[in-house]
């Protein structure tokens with residue numbers, strides 16, 4: 001195969017020392033075998049195990065104090081997690097005390113399994129077992145030993161055989177010290193599984209499950225971690241599928257994964273591992289953990305939700321979850337974090353806003369036609385993979401306006417802030433003003449500012465045009481007429497216009513005073529209901545080679561129409577003052 005780059009690829013060697021690294025395939029060869037994960041589908045949530053209180057906690061610059069541990073635990077339980085790794089009780093007094101707190105209180109419900117972590121050292125196992133005595137529910141004693149060659153050579157300084165013996169000695173200690181605890185089960189993790197020779201990982205795991213006599217009544221958790229992510233997720237999927245097919249006592253094993261996120265593909269690793277036969281996932285709620293973190297349980301759960309699969313944990317108030325996690329870890333969740341970031345349901349760009357607004361309108365219309373709440377309908381809104389309302393978010397932040405936005409976004413936000421639905425052609429004109437404002441002021445334009453802008457542009461004050469009053473007369477023996485009491489630039493006159501309607505009369509009165517305009521279209525909308533109802537009029541006018549829009553608001557539709565004509569006249573007068581050639585903010589007629 002040639003390595004010559006095609007003509008369209010002009011990238012040059014970077015000069016970075018990439019030659020110092022070796023691909024995982026060159027370090028750990030996976031035995032070939034059948035592979036079914038590429039065709040599998042995720043149809044059910046796995047057993048989730050948050051390790052925020054252990055793996056997440058050990059990675060914090062300032063580990064959680066007892067109060068924060070407690071809050072995190074309560075949150076996890078309230079969200080519906082049924083197995084929680086609560087600490088490394090032999091490693092710190094805080095962790096030991098926390099497990100004792102759980103044992104001596106009602107904090108851990110009986111249906112929640114409490115998992116505790118230990119290395120393979122007898123004194124550490126002893127202390128671990130001491131910590132869990134008296135717990136009401138199931139207990140999982142989680143033993144780990146690194147099995148990968150680099151760790152064997154540099155960290156443990158033991159041969160393969162010696163590492164196997166270390167594991168078995170630890171497993172014997174666990175069995176001896178905790179085997180008689182009524183509700184204890186065991187877990188083993190060959191740490192750095194992903195960089196361990198598969199046959200060795202298999203041998204170690206099979207020896208442990210044999211020693212612990214794994215059975216369907218007392219299954220053993222085999223947790224195969226991506227301790228340091230080092231390969232593309234398909235490699236991990238192959239490793240998991242091979243283990244899944246090769247393990248002895250498979251029916252007595254709960255196959256678990258524990259991906260880290262060094263390559264940024266922890267979520268992909270977990271998902272592909274589930275396709276490949278894993279049944280349980282360890283991770284942290286928003287991906288806290290060593291280096292780039294543990295796999296993000298929120299993303300995994302909500303990825304399922306967004307595919308129509310019940311995640312079996314509750315993220316319906318995701319911001320409350322985020323606040324607690326942030327307070328407990330002291331680490332802020334990024335604005336672009338999947339599902340939970342403050343910006344992830346917001347669209348600033350015009351085409352996205354347009355599409356989202358159309359999606360919402362279609363949903364509203366479908367719901368209206370079917371006589372149901374929109375939340376009962378299948379979610380199909382472009383650019384929004386999930387309904388923000390499912391996560392306890394309002395729609396307020398969905399569309400946000402800045403200089404990248406278009407007419408759809410501005411109109412959408414204005415509608416939310418004022419209830420006013422601009423006619424489509426007026427949206428185009430208004431968007432130009434919004435764009436100018438966003439460019440001039442920089443940053444974001446909120447709904448309140450959009451409402452002010454609407455009034456400033458389309459219903460300006462001043463211009464010397466004041467409609468003091470009007471009335472119509474319908475004499476029984478004569479022609480109807482409308483009388484208009486109008487001031488233009490300080491000069492007030494009252495005049496009757498026989499045969500004219502109110503709008504026409506006002507237009508004629510203005511023309512007499514040198515403010516000529518032609519009404520091209522007039523549309524109305526009512527705002528609110530009952531005695532508080534108000535009418536809004538949208539007037540499109542032409543005058544002296546220009547066209548423009550004006551807005552009128554009043555308690556009656558006629559009053560709103562007349563107010564819109566006054567607004568148009570003011571715009572013309574103000575525009576003349578600003579520039580004799582063009583009308584203020586109006587567009588020239590072609």
Ligand SMILES: CC(=O)SCCNC(=O)CCNC(=O)[C@H](O)C(C)(C)COP(=O)(O)OP(=O)(O)OC[C@H]1O[C@@H](n2cnc3c(N)ncnc32)[C@H](O)[C@@H]1OP(=O)(O)O
Nearest residue numbers: 055058088090091092119120121144145146155156191227
């Ligand atoms: C991938 C993971 O997340 S693993 C979990 C990591 N978590 C933590 O380390 C948090 C808490 N840890 C601690 O507080 C400490 O490491 C303790 C209390 C457990 C042990 O402390 P120390 O006895 O001082 O050992 P220290 O941490 O310096 O070094 C680890 C020792 O354990 C050995 N070791 C490492 N893993 C294991 C294991 N799974 N089983 C047995 N021994 C192990 C190392 O080879 C090293 O031994 P050495 O001192 O003979 O070289």
Ligand SMILES: CC(C)C(=O)C(=O)O
Nearest residue numbers: 144189191192225227
């Ligand atoms: C030992 C296991 C579970 C672990 O924390 C890891 O490998 O990251």
